[in-house]
Amino acid sequence: MDIYLDHAATTPMIPEALEALTAQIKEFGNASSLHTAGRAVRKKVEEARETIAAVAGCEPSEVIFTGSGTEANNLAIKGFYWKATEADLSCNVVVVAAFEHHATLEPVEWLEEHEGAIVIHIPVLKHGLVDLDALAEIIKSERGHIALICVMHSNNEIGTIQPVAEVVALAGDIPVHTDAVQSFGKVPFNFAELGATSATISAHKIGGPLGVAALILKRGIDITPSLHGGGQERDIRSGTLNAPSIVAFAVAAQWAVEHREQNYSKVSGLRSLLAKKIKDSVPDARFNGSSLQMLPGILNVTFPGTDSDSLLLALDNAGIASSTGSACSAGVQRPSHVLLALGLEEHDVRASLRFSLGITTTEAEINLVGEVIAGVVAQVRSAYSVGSKRTTEGEI
Amino acid sequence: MKVIAAMSGGVDSAVAAARAVDAGHDVIGVHLALSSNPQKYRSGARGCCTIEDSHDARRAADMIGIPFYIWDMAEEFHAGVVENFIEEYAQGRTPNPCLRCNEKIKFAAVLDRATALGYDAVATGHYAITRESEVGRTMHRAIDPLKDQSYVLAVLNAKQLAGAMFPLGDTKKEDVRKEASVRGLYVANKPDSHDICFIPSGNNAGWLRDRLGSAVGPIVDEDGNQVGEHQGAYTYTIGQRRGLGLSVPAAGGVPRYVLKIEPKSNTIVVGTKDALAVTTIIGEMPIWCGVPPVTDTEHRGFAQIRAHGAALPCTYTTTEVSITATLDEPLLGLATGQGLVIYDGDRVVGSATVSATL
Numbered sequence: 001m002d003i004y005l006d007h008a009a010t011t012p013m014i015p016e017a018l019e020a021l022t023a024q025i026k027e028f029g030n031a032s033s034l035h036t037a038g039r040a041v042r043k044k045v046e047e048a049r050e051t052i053a054a055v056a057g058c059e060p061s062e063v064i065f066t067g068s069g070t071e072a073n074n075l076a077i078k079g080f081y082w083k084a085t086e087a088d089l090s091c092n093v094v095v096v097a098a099f100e101h102h103a104t105l106e107p108v109e110w111l112e113e114h115e116g117a118i119v120i121h122i123p124v125l126k127h128g129l130v131d132l133d134a135l136a137e138i139i140k141s142e143r144g145h146i147a148l149i150c151v152m153h154s155n156n157e158i159g160t161i162q163p164v165a166e167v168v169a170l171a172g173d174i175p176v177h178t179d180a181v182q183s184f185g186k187v188p189f190n191f192a193e194l195g196a197t198s199a200t201i202s203a204h205k206i207g208g209p210l211g212v213a214a215l216i217l218k219r220g221i222d223i224t225p226s227l228h229g230g231g232q233e234r235d236i237r238s239g240t241l242n243a244p245s246i247v248a249f250a251v252a253a254q255w256a257v258e259h260r261e262q263n264y265s266k267v268s269g270l271r272s273l274l275a276k277k278i279k280d281s282v283p284d285a286r287f288n289g290s291s292l293q294m295l296p297g298i299l300n301v302t303f304p305g306t307d308s309d310s311l312l313l314a315l316d317n318a319g320i321a322s323s324t325g326s327a328c329s330a331g332v333q334r335p336s337h338v339l340l341a342l343g344l345e346e347h348d349v350r351a352s353l354r355f356s357l358g359i360t361t362t363e364a365e366i367n368l369v370g371e372v373i374a375g376v377v378a379q380v381r382s383a384y385s386v387g388s389k390r391t392t393e394g395e396i
Numbered sequence: 397m398k399v400i401a402a403m404s405g406g407v408d409s410a411v412a413a414a415r416a417v418d419a420g421h422d423v424i425g426v427h428l429a430l431s432s433n434p435q436k437y438r439s440g441a442r443g444c445c446t447i448e449d450s451h452d453a454r455r456a457a458d459m460i461g462i463p464f465y466i467w468d469m470a471e472e473f474h475a476g477v478v479e480n481f482i483e484e485y486a487q488g489r490t491p492n493p494c495l496r497c498n499e500k501i502k503f504a505a506v507l508d509r510a511t512a513l514g515y516d517a518v519a520t521g522h523y524a525i526t527r528e529s530e531v532g533r534t535m536h537r538a539i540d541p542l543k544d545q546s547y548v549l550a551v552l553n554a555k556q557l558a559g560a561m562f563p564l565g566d567t568k569k570e571d572v573r574k575e576a577s578v579r580g581l582y583v584a585n586k587p588d589s590h591d592i593c594f595i596p597s598g599n600n601a602g603w604l605r606d607r608l609g610s611a612v613g614p615i616v617d618e619d620g621n622q623v624g625e626h627q628g629a630y631t632y633t634i635g636q637r638r639g640l641g642l643s644v645p646a647a648g649g650v651p652r653y654v655l656k657i658e659p660k661s662n663t664i665v666v667g668t669k670d671a672l673a674v675t676t677i678i679g680e681m682p683i684w685c686g687v688p689p690v691t692d693t694e695h696r697g698f699a700q701i702r703a704h705g706a707a708l709p710c711t712y713t714t715t716e717v718s719i720t721a722t723l724d725e726p727l728l729g730l731a732t733g734q735g736l737v738i739y740d741g742d743r744v745v746g747s748a749t750v751s752a753t754l
Contacts, residue, residue, distance in 0.1 A: 248474060313424075313465050331450050331466040332429040383512030 003320045003365045007297055007358030008156055008182060008194050013248070014207035014255055021209050021248035032232055039241045048250035055257035056201060056216060057361045064215045064233045065246055068104040069181045069202035071226075072215035075237060075311030076198045077107045079223025081117060082335050084147035084175075086224070093142050097122045097130045097148040097162070099341040104150050104179055119250040122151065125341040128289035136170055146174045153189065153199070157325055157338040157354055157387035158289025161187060168195040175221075181205055181213070182203030182295055185256030186264065191216050194335065198223075201253075203245065207359070208252030212245035236316035270366050272356050275299055277370030283376050288339055288352065297357035297380035302344070303377050306351045309333055310380040315353075325353045397516040399423045399561060402502055403456060403464070405449030407576045407583045408564060409641035414579055415563035416519045417460055418560065423519070425457035425464040428506065431475040431594065448535065451584050459581055461644065467512025469505055476500035478594055482607050485630035488659035489733025492548070492703070493592055495747070498522075498552035499683070506557045517561045524549050525565035526557065531687045533557050537742040540568040543621075547703050548735040550747035554686050601631040613662035615642060626664050629657050635672055635729020642666070675727040679719040679736035679748025689714050689745060698739040699723060701730055701750065708754070710737055719748040 013021070024044060029037035031045045046060070053060040066072045077094070084091040096108050097120040111117035111198075120138050123131045130151055139146065149171050154161045164178050173198040183189050184199075185206035190201055202213035217238070222236065222261065231239030256263070278301060280287050288300040303311065308324040312333075315322050325336035339349040355369075399421040401413035412588060416423045427450050437605040450466060455462035477496045484491035497664035507518045523538035524546040535557055538544040564572055595603045608630055615624035623644040626632065632640075636654040646652050646668070653672055656665035677699060682688075689695055691714050698707035712721040719736060730753050738745040 309465070309467050310509065310513060316463065316465075317424075331427070331454070332468050332470075333466070379513060383509045 002370060005355040005357060005361070005365075005369070006321045006323045007361070008205070008354065008356035009323060010204045010210065011207060011358040012360055013204075013209060013251055015132060016255055017203075017208050017248040017252040019044055020251040021244050024244035024247045027243070029243075031243050032230060033323075034124045035187065041241075044177065044247050044343070045241050046245050048246045051199075051250040052253050054373035055253050057192045058197075058216050059219055061176065061234070062191070062216050062219055063086040064217055064237050065238070066213050066215055066233075066237055066242060067211055067242070067262065069179070069200050069205075069213045072213050073101075073179055073204075073271075074107045074202065075215050075226050076217070076223065077104065077150065078111065078226055078338060079176050080148040080177065080198075082224035083117065085177075091145055091147050092151070093118045093120060093145045093147055094148050095120045095122060095135070095138055097124065097140070097152060099124050099128075099155055099157075099338040100150060100152050101156055101179055101393060104152065104252070105337070110149065116252070118145075126343050127291055128158045128342055129291055130162055130167070130176040130179075132163060132166055132170065135369050139170055139172075139174070141152045149174055149176045150175065151178055153183040154187065154295050155289065155338060156182045156343070157298070157336055159295035160289045160291045161295065164194055164196060167304045181296075183259065184388055185253060186267075186295055186297070187260075187293070197221060203249035204254050206256040208249040209245045210250045212242055214249075215217070259359075261318070264296045266387045267359060267361065268294075270361050270363060271297060271299050273363065273364045274357070276357060277366065278373055281370060281374035284347075285377075286343060288344065298337070299355045300352060301355070301356070302352045304351055306354055306384050308350055310383050311351075311353050311376065314376045314380055315372075318376060320369055320372070323356070324352070324356065334376050360396075397421045398514060399519050400506070400510040400515045400519075401425050401462070401515050401519045402506060403427050403453040403587075404521070404591050405446075405452035405456070405583065406521065406589060407573060407581065407586055408523075408569075409719040410453075410460070410521070410581050411462070411572050411576050411579070411584050412519050412563045413456070413462065414460045414581070417462060418607055419563070421517075422518075423460075423462045424515075425453065425460070425462050426506070427453040427464070427466045427500070428473075429468045430468055430706075431470055443691050452586065456583055459579070467506070467509070469501055473497070473501055473594075476505075480593075481592075481643070482604070484661065484733045485604055485732075486608055488657035490633045490634065490731035491519045491733045492504045492735050493594075494703070495551045496548055503556040503560055507556060515558050517628075519563060521564055522549055522562050522564045523564050523569070525654040526560065526562060533686060535685045535744045537564075537739070537744075538562075538565040542704075543569045545703075546739075547705075547735070547737050547743050548686060550735065550744045551683050552685055553683050555572050557685055601628075602632050604628070611662055613664070613666045615640065615653075615666055617646075618665065618667045623666065625653075629659060629664055632657055634663055634731040635754050636687055640664075640666060657731075665705065669728065672729040674699045674728070674730045674753040675723050675726045676754040677721045677727075677730060677736055678752040678754070679721075680717060680751040682714060682717070682719050682748040684746040685744045687754045690716050695740075697745060698719075698741075699740065701727070701734050707739055710738075713723055714746075718751075719746070725731055 029041035030120045031042040048064045049060045094108050094117050112119045122135050125131050151167045168176050178196045180199045180203045184201040197218050199216045203209045225236050227238045286302045324333045335349045401423050403409045403425045421704045454464050479494050481491050481493045522545045523543040525536040527534050537546045614622045617623050619634050624642040632654050652666040655667045683743045694711050709724040710721045732750050734750045736750050737747045
């Protein structure tokens with residue numbers, strides 16, 4: 001039994017994208033070359049750019065291909081910061097939601113440590129939305145000094161969709177970057193209507209290949225590059241274009257957006273079923289994050305009296321892949337900063353697990369999870385109670 | 397059996413895991429993260445649980461073909477081993493943290509969790525041998541005297557021993573390295589770890605000073621006359637001769653050694669070599685690796701007081717709460733806090749923490 005419930009980490013490629021990838025990888029040529037071979041590849045890349053622009057609600061020239069979502073976030077965050085401080089040294093405040101992905105929090109922290117940035121975290125309300133009143137206060141008190149506001153489009157651990165349009169309205173002329181990696185292709189996302197200055201989207205979360213993503217950056221806005229070289233992407237991102245992956249990205253993006261509604265209802269239906277099965281089997285389980293608008297596939301659960309290391313192991317043993325948030329570079333599970341930001345106690349954070357469903361998830365799989373979850377949780381609870389007893393004894 | 401192989405990222409635990417698989421067990425590899433703030437790289441033979449070590453453990457598990465997980469035991473390790481280490485030094489004793497780690501982490505926290513999760517045993521790369529006998533399982537010295545680790549495992553009680561598996565006890569270290577190489581494990585030539593894993597700098601005195609502060613105190617001779625000054629009693633150990641910096645020379649210029657550390661008055665007592673002689677060692681809180689010896693009865697055996705120290709012939713008696721070992725030949729200098737391990741031939745009888753010497 002292999003049940004993959006970690007689609008938010010990465011999800012299988014759709015067959016159409018795989019086909020496009022393997023076809024293009026056989027085509028030889030550098031998209032920046034001026035000869036026939038180069039032009040043939042360039043044509044494919046530009047068609048892909050137009051496809052992605054059409055389904056993301058932006059202009060083709062606003063799509064800047066990168067090697068990963070992390071790279072796109074770094075490019076936007078550092079780029080906006082450097083651009084702002086170059087013009088005015090006192091414009092060095094970065095405002096960032098407290099529960100952003102590490103791909104946002106870490107570059108912001110780097111700017112704080114190395115480039116003199118002042119970082120202000122926007123608190124998060126307990127159901128999992130950024131506190132807009134707090135943001136309004138921050139904008140009021142720091143007016144004229146804010147280089148950038150970062151609020152993710154939806155949270156990767158709890159699935160709540162953030163009020164980015166309201167953030168944009170509050171921001172006025174302050175640039176707003178939104179990490180839309182989890183949203184794009186799964187829930188409505190239109191760059192122009194949203195009004196953000198930049199957004200990150202990624203291929204491998206929507207059935208495209210690993211190793212390609214894009215920063216969508218408003219036309220006419222130039223930010224300081226991180227990578228210097230041939231200037232292939234609007235002089236903002238250098239590096240030979242990864243044509244096969246870009247082509248496959250476009251196929252996956254188009255497919256995801258065209259099938260969005262039916263995928264949404266299927267996946268969110270399965271998530272509701274999983275939630276019901278868990279609640280029936282483990283009545284004291286609690287679900288983290290709820291708002292009117294949610295990603296369809298993410299279910300974050302606290303199983304009181306357990307620890308997530310053991311839960312993950314026991315589920316993996318039963319053939320079920322889940323996730324405990326993020327691990328540090330040594331592979332040690334860290335207590336989720338997202339759940340801590342929601343105000344959960346640390347022992348509950350350490351007892352929480354994320355299940356993320358995708359379009360390949362089936363009802364039979366969810367039923368199987370429902371059958372084993374009570375036993376797994378009971379077993380881990382007994383392991384956990386041994387541990388707490390020992391710790392108590394040790395303290396005496 | 398269902399076995400959890402504790403994998404440090406070193407060659408021994410990797411081969412131990414592979415042998416457990418070969419023996420037909422259902423094995424998963426677990427790397428223990430013992431520091432909440434791991435160092436990136438290992439420097440030489442110092443430190444452990446670095447990011448590099450967890451990577452090496454993962455690769456070894458991949459090559460052996462077993463599932464691999466990382467368990468965060470940083471809190472348990474800090475409470476059970478690191479704090480105990482600091483507290484023991486603060487009390488003027490010289491602890492052995494490897495014993496505490498085996499007692500409280502590897503064969504307690506890990507074994508308990510393993511058992512609760514449905515596993516039968518924890519396999520490690522320690523060099524020791526277990527045998528089944530009429531009175532239950534017994535533990536014995538490894539065949540490689542240079543690597544024998546039965547001393548640091550003597551803190552296991554019968555129940556812990558029943559859940560322990562040491563696949564390397566019958567093999568010499570050099571052959572384990574050769575086997576690792578044959579198995580294609582690229583940790584085959586990784587240096588052994590030494591020293592105290594949670595003090596990567598190797599500067600134990602400096603590390604302790606950061607945590608206990610430096611409290612200047614007197615160094616006195618056996619008659620109580622001050623002969624020098626120290627920067628913190630915990631940087632000394634019984635039997636130490638070098639680095640005392642005494643200002644008053646001894647009569648006749650005979651070398652002087654640390655005889656006693658008195659934490660309450662923050663005083664170091666020094667004296668001549670003959671005053672270091674110890675014939676009777678008293679240990680508290682005994683742990684028996686199997687059936688306890690008959691109490692209040694004289695037994696013949698061997699006492700060992702350091703990880704790679706000699707087996708000292710002795711006569712010992714036990715009570716519920718202590719072991720008293722009388723050595724055939726006196727020993728020079730023994731710090732309290734060290735582990736006293738009693739052997740019957742090559743069999744580990746049990747251990748206790750040295751609380752007094754006579």
